[in-house]
Amino acid sequence: MKNPLGMAVLGLLLESPLHPHAMAATLRERGMDRAFKVTTGSLYDVVRALMREGWIEARETVKVGARPERTIYQLTAAGQEEFTRWVDRLVREPQAEFPKFLSAVSYLGALGPAGAVEALRERAERLRASTEEVRREHLSALQQVPRLFVIEVEYAERMAEAELGWVEEIIGEIESGELGWPE
Amino acid sequence: MKNPLGMAVLGLLLESPLHPHAMAATLRERGMDRAFKVTTGSLYDVVRALMREGWIEARETVKVGARPERTIYQLTAAGQEEFTRWVDRLVREPQAEFPKFLSAVSYLGALGPAGAVEALRERAERLRASTEEVRREHLSALQQVPRLFVIEVEYAERMAEAELGWVEEIIGEIESGELGWPE
DNA sequence: CTCCGATCGCTCGGTTCCGAGTATTTGATG
DNA sequence: CATCAAATACTCGGAACCGAGCGATCGGAG
Numbered sequence: 001m002k003n004p005l006g007m008a009v010l011g012l013l014l015e016s017p018l019h020p021h022a023m024a025a026t027l028r029e030r031g032m033d034r035a036f037k038v039t040t041g042s043l044y045d046v047v048r049a050l051m052r053e054g055w056i057e058a059r060e061t062v063k064v065g066a067r068p069e070r071t072i073y074q075l076t077a078a079g080q081e082e083f084t085r086w087v088d089r090l091v092r093e094p095q096a097e098f099p100k101f102l103s104a105v106s107y108l109g110a111l112g113p114a115g116a117v118e119a120l121r122e123r124a125e126r127l128r129a130s131t132e133e134v135r136r137e138h139l140s141a142l143q144q145v146p147r148l149f150v151i152e153v154e155y156a157e158r159m160a161e162a163e164l165g166w167v168e169e170i171i172g173e174i175e176s177g178e179l180g181w182p183e
Numbered sequence: 184m185k186n187p188l189g190m191a192v193l194g195l196l197l198e199s200p201l202h203p204h205a206m207a208a209t210l211r212e213r214g215m216d217r218a219f220k221v222t223t224g225s226l227y228d229v230v231r232a233l234m235r236e237g238w239i240e241a242r243e244t245v246k247v248g249a250r251p252e253r254t255i256y257q258l259t260a261a262g263q264e265e266f267t268r269w270v271d272r273l274v275r276e277p278q279a280e281f282p283k284f285l286s287a288v289s290y291l292g293a294l295g296p297a298g299a300v301e302a303l304r305e306r307a308e309r310l311r312a313s314t315e316e317v318r319r320e321h322l323s324a325l326q327q328v329p330r331l332f333v334i335e336v337e338y339a340e341r342m343a344e345a346e347l348g349w350v351e352e353i354i355g356e357i358e359s360g361e362l363g364w365p366e
Numbered sequence: 367c368t369c370c371g372a373t374c375g376c377t378c379g380g381t382t383c384c385g386a387g388t389a390t391t392t393g394a395t396g
Numbered sequence: 397c398a399t400c401a402a403a404t405a406c407t408c409g410g411a412a413c414c415g416a417g418c419g420a421t422c423g424g425a426g
Binding site: 004007008011014032034035036037083084087088090091092093094095096097098099100101102103104105106107108109110111115116119120122123126127130146147148149151152154155156158159161162163165166170179180181182 | 187190191194197215217218219220266267270271273274275276277278279280281282283284285286287288289290291292293294298299302303305306309310313329330331332334335337338339341342344345346348349353362363364365
């Protein structure tokens with residue numbers, strides 16, 4: 001049980017029992033698919049794993065018309081505890097992450113000064129566009145729910161700003177020649 | 184071919200032909216295992232995939248004593264091109280990433296104000312310790328190689344600082360009551 | 367010279383991931 | 397009322413991932 005989507009499922013079931021499809025729909029509605037990778041295949045795997053661990057249980061299986069059955073799951077007492085432990089652990093312990101940009105920057109030299117500037121500029125542009133959109137949605141979300149419920153967006157925005165700042169700075173240093181280009 | 188480890192392999196082979204085990208060793212020596220997830224199993228899978236794509240080729244298979252054979256791989260012309268394209272693409276196009284902390288922050292509310300502060304404090308502490316260590320290694324690396332070759336560490340440090348700053352700020356806002364705790 | 371731990375180099379196979387596919391129903395449109 | 401896109405709900409199997417394990421060699425301590 002390492003997939004954070006499992007945590008998201010527990011978090012949702014804390015509110016009310018749901019069937020997997022509804023979980024995915026709810027996560028997307030609330031924009032939580034920015035924080036959790038919500039893919040249908042993984043979702044059903046994760047739900048099965050949560051069952052194995054005894055953190056959730058099937059409540060009923062409903063059949064409406066000739067559609068596929070919906071199995072509705074609910075949290076167990078163990079699942080409630082686990083949810084809190086899970087959140088706590090992930091907040092407490094920084095995990096080694098491997099963002100793709102970090103990999104790419106390791107080989108920035110391969111692009112040559114001009115190529116690097118060009119590519120970084122485009123990244124900066126895209127970064128500005130997407131944070132602009134996030135900010136807009138964030139603002140409108142704040143009209144409807146308390147700040148604590150969308151606090152992760154503040155974190156995401158802050159990190160995006162930091163990245164953008166760094167990218168712009170490096171562009172400047174390449175252009176000014178301050179960042180030497182050996183070999 | 185999505186695994187960034189493939190890009191790392193191409194990057195290494197740009198310098199000289201190597202066998203997989205040597206690739207892993209080199210990546211670790213240079214501290215690149217902070218930017219790439221280097222696991223032996225995946226490495227051999229990735230090398231096979233690069234072969235399939237025609238970006239690398241087996242150069243020779245050497246047998247020393249009764250040890251397992253070492254197959255030495257080298258870059259093809261197509262592989263060289265692909266390497267640059269790969270770096271360029273990852274620099275240009277921000278990818279949706281799902282850091283675990285972002286997931287956890289989405290459910291920060293579950294910890295309650297006191298629990299959240301406690302957990303965030305510990306994270307801050309660990310963050311400070313690990314960045315301190317990275318900074319030390321970075322400084323000593325700079326004595327030996329040009330800045331461009333370890334530029335990714337500057338990025339990592341910047342991002343770590345941003346995260347730490349945010350965490351400390353939120354701790355403050357929880358304690359001051361500025362961040363309300365509904366429900 | 368004989369252990370023993372470290373290093374060398376790779377394979378194996380169980381898990382996890384995940385998108386394409388399937389099959390139905392609902393709702394809107396002309 | 398016929399049609400078609402969107403929503404409903406899940407299954408399936410190939411691909412990717414990755415750590416434990418394996419069998420050998422080397423270097424040094426006693």
